Amino acid sequence: MIKRVGFFREFGPPDTDLSAPSIHDAVRPHGLDDESGILAYLSSGTEIFSAMGADRDVVTGDEWIPGAGSLVTDGTWMWPVELRHYVKRYHAQLPEDFLAAVRAARYAAPPVSRKRVEEIVQEVFGRSPFAADESTQASTDGYFAWYLAGLTQQDWNRLLKNLESSGLSARHPLTGDIVLSRVGHDAGHGRRPSQEGALADILADPGNCEITLHLWFASDTYSVVRVRRLDDATTVVVHELGHLEEPEREQVVAALVRSLDQLHENCRGFVLDRAGRSSRADWDSVICEGLPPNAPLPDSIAVDTTRFPQPLGFDDMSRTAYGHLAVFNRSPKEETRA
Known part of the structure; x- marks a missing residue:
């Protein structure tokens, strides 16, 4: 099962599960010492769903984030493309197990095979467009x-x-x-x-x-x-x-x-x-x-x-x-x- 990181409740539609974490609780005054590496990792994942357009920054509302709603994966974890914006601008706190995986990979997301992408797409969206038994x-x-x-x-x-x-x-x-x-x-x-x-x-x-x-x-x-x-x-x-x-x-x-x-x-x-x-x-x-x-x-x-x-x-x-x-x-x- 794909692990998820950075899906804060403010990113979703109005009926998003309120038990999801809030981006406001994740904001930190300073970034980690290796924040630049974490940002590089978030940028290096494989994008499996590409959404056109932009969403407004949910913290201050003063900036538009292109491609918000797109999904990125490293094969084990999946995150929204806009997560990088919130880590860079607000030093958003991320789970320790995800950070451990980032550091173990030396801040570069591994390539993801087509088969694994298909598995993730099917898990996230339901029936895969590539599934043989469609x-x-x-x-x-x-x-x-x-x-x-x-x-x-x-x-x-x-x-x-x-x-x-x-x-x-x-x-x-x-x-x-x-x-x-x-x-x-x-x-x-x-x-x-x-x-x-x-x-x-x-x-x-x-x-x-x-x-x-x-x-x-x-x-x-x-x-x-x-x-x-x-x-x-x-x-x-x-x-x-x-x-x-x-x-x-x-x-x-x-x-x-x-x-x-x-x-x-x-x-x-x-x-x-x-x-x-x-x-x-x-x-x-x-x-x-x-x-x-x-x-x-x-x-x-x-x-x-x-x-x-x-x-x-x-x-x-x-x-x-x-x-x-x-x-x-x-x-x-x-x-x-x-």
Whole structure:
């Protein structure tokens, strides 16, 4: 189990456990003799979750801390990236067992293997985006998953513009901020986008990370988008729908359909599952390998007929053509059974 250090209750949301230590109790007038080494250690860990943006200093409120909310690990301990700020500015007191580990490592955090990163991500966030048995887990929320091939930086630029013209913007309508985060082994090594060109570059090459992006429908309504590389040729773009209320959900779905229509030549398939009857990963082998489904049927699923002319397992769904895709929609019989 990963050990945690520096998760003071003021760093979290309003409903954070009040039994967590307070940063105000940890403030000290002077730093330890080896504080510079401790700061170096905090900077040398592996960032496994990267949050974009900044939080205000919770002690004085007079400074913004970039990247606050990101998580760093040495494989044994995990800490928030903003901890370094509080140790440097306020000489925040840290547990002796953590300090002993820092000194034993000579103030340089050891490298963390991909396998260990995956274990930590799964422990902290739940189901790992890299887990081999992901397809056995059922989703609880609705989603619209696109399987897109050959997406270049120019394609992503075009897609982001299509999404914006359809009413879904990567920039917050009031602040203009781009809300993006990364989970995975390379989470701490990517750029933070300040403009659409940089954002398109990141999305075109997510590496070993799962990229999470907000697409804003209104100043208080957004769709969460998750981007991951399935294989060398295919990127999965999942638009989460579960947190949206009616009628916003259907408005967002309509906007996504309009956007996908502009990029259908890159589409290997898609899955629309409003109720989350299945996991999004249940359909990876159906879309990419032409295998029959082994999960409850979604509302709609599209398969590339140039690769798999006779898709199997959709006998209870009506079939329509959409360019090179065969689109299967659930029949009234299936709706009644659901």
